[in-house]
Amino acid sequence: MTAVETDEAIHEGAGTVTRVLDPVAALAELAPIGRDEARGGWSRHLLDDADQKMREWFFNTAVSLGLDVEGDRNANQWAAWSPEGATGPAVGTGSHLDSVPGGGPLDGPLGVVSSLAAVSRLMDEGHRPTRPIRIANFAEEEGARFGVPCLGSQLLCGELAAERVGPLTDSAGVSASEVLREAGFDPQTIGADPSRLADLAMYVELHVEQGRQLAPLDAPVGLATGILAHGRWRVTITGRGDHAGATELDSRHDPMLVASSAIQAARARALLADPRTKARATVGKLQVVPGGSNAIASEVRLWLDARAEHDDEVRALVADVVADARKAARGEGCEIEVSEESFSTRVTFDVDLTDRLHAAISPHLGIVPRIPTGAGHDAGILAGYIPTAMLFVRNPDGVSHSPHEGASDDDIRAGVGALTDALRALTSPEHP
Template sequence: MTHYSDPQRLQTLIDGLDQFNATPGKGTTRLTYSPEFRQAADYLRDRMEEAGLTVREDAVGNIIGRLEGSNPELAPVMVGSHFDSVPNGGKFDGQAGVIAGIEIAFQLKSRGLTPVRPVEFIAMIEEEGTRFGGGLLASRIMTGKVDMQQLVTFTDDDGISVAEAMQAYGLDPTSAHQAIRQPHSIHVFLELHIEQGPVLESHGEDVAIVDAIVGLGQLKVTFRGQAGHAGTTPMNARRDALTGAVTALAQLPDLALAIGQDAVLTVGKLDVYPGGANVIPDLVVFTADIRAPKEEVVRTLMDQTRAVIERAGGNGLSVEVEEQLFVAPVPLSSELHKCLSHHADALDLKSRTMVSGAGHDAMIMADFAPTGLVFVPSRNGISHAPEEWTDYDQLAKGVDVLFLTICDLAEVKLTD
């Protein structure tokens, strides 16, 4: 089929962004406010300017390119995604959505098209929560859902707070509130993302138009005990933080299995201190990621998880459970769903409606502005791994859907 977007340029742009990576050859690792993150931000700024956009970095490091409309007083259409990554992940998660926006800007420029309504193209920070926990930080800050004091209390594994990392990156954390968008300042928000699952590929379909995103809760769990010598401390005298944590961890998968209703629970991060082979652990920290389509199921599973963890304490161990993030299941805009689906049909694409099992910035933006989300296929359903892949022709089909939708929403007169 003929694309509006250019698959070759999409590949060049994604490969160009992926060079800013702390683990070359071992997947993509780009943590928020790291040196690689700064290099990536500069790269994106340059590409946005090349595409004819006026570019700025907001108070927390989001890169925003603007294509002015003939009526600049109108609230802009916003499109984009995030450019941080998980450790040793893939080069499409988040990045594909950022590059999709830039490709659309190139298409508007090459065709000499001026929108009536402005269009903003955004590359967002810290969606994954890999460095500071919680995730979805950019969208939560932009929509006023983060207490600025949390920038001091949220820390990474080295104890560096968001505020300290911002300062080292060249930003003023005391000005972070300036990144908050005012009500009605965004007309709609659109995001493209890889599916991160096998459904589209297994059914031979081109795109999915998402109508809802599952609820998401994240807990940070800390077990504290007493370090001691592995050879001289009797078993009945130990306060082994790891033993307590493992007692809880062994029970958590069964909670999700028992509650059913498409609930999932993942312990994806576990840190044991002091980390010596011959030292009894005195501190264990792990995360629990809980998701389900219904809010009451997420809440119940979080409560059950807390109860299991607290029962595993005692015997000289202390336990702390901190809720880092809770987002209720989010319905997306039905009007945008219709518009996106219409353009997928007009392009003769095979499409389906889908609920997203992964969290995205779209789920935060949906409470702030009408929001639409498009998925493109993931090879073998693999994501958050070096093997993550989407064919560029497939990616271009999703970008085409966004391009035509943006032309509609921003009142662009498209002649072909």
């Protein structure tokens, strides 16, 4: 079965042949794009070859469904269904198509595919929306290329200063300005887009579950209550490069030892925190200079990811980890510089909108649990500006940001059904 199947029955008043997107087949179409043989999984980063192919797929698929597609100045893509009678600000949905290095097949793509599939179902059944529906593919949600998560949605909302983005560089030293310009975007025009944001009345994002809360409840779909506060910090440790064989141990200034202390401190400090704070601290990325197996490093850069229930708890956790790292640096004769790359305050999703979603989807699903998440999302950025809600599709093992991430075909289709019910309810006359 191809992702888009044609139903030759033309619905009365529709005027065009209806096409229905099968989400499982669509995900299979995307599977070859960005396969990372070195890491395993998928690597699709802002405007690289894999991301460009994902964007082409989004454009071609949306057009084949009869949707209008455009890009904005912040490298986000939008597909719109605006039939006659649909007026006013739109109901937004969607997610992202980029990934972490060596990530899973569903984190991001599931939400985009499900949105297209849900709209195609509504078109097929002859639904007449009172509002337009706009599907977003947000740029650089994971922040894997330039270190800033939710780049596209942050720029859209004015959460991120445009002048900060251009000088950012990727691991190859290429600046964001160069990448944007080569892809046809003007780095001078990126930034807050109030008119586009004002054209959204609300936003609903579907995502694969990150963690394992739905499986014990035997629920294929859940609703999000909120997102933990979280941020990323770059820690640069400077020592003295030297020869691994010729340099006495007591005369070394080795930043790798300090880095190892910082990594241990991240775990230890998170474990010492009050369990009610849901504290998490992780170092998942290191850069070592010069990186030779027979050389003492001269510099180590590491990235600390910290999360907790509230903003002040995150900052206290980071302060403790940094204090431990500075103590280790003094003992080794190294220097430390810490810079905050991003910070997202705690998010509480709109209660009224979440209640409306529950009323729309529970008749078909029965129990629909409400669960928090420790992962950041574009929906978390938009939540500060418009009513926002999230749906999660059950992830049986809870694994995410990994090629082992998954959801069953039945649960994927249940998620699309839930999103279809939600969008139908939010664009029906009885739900202004």
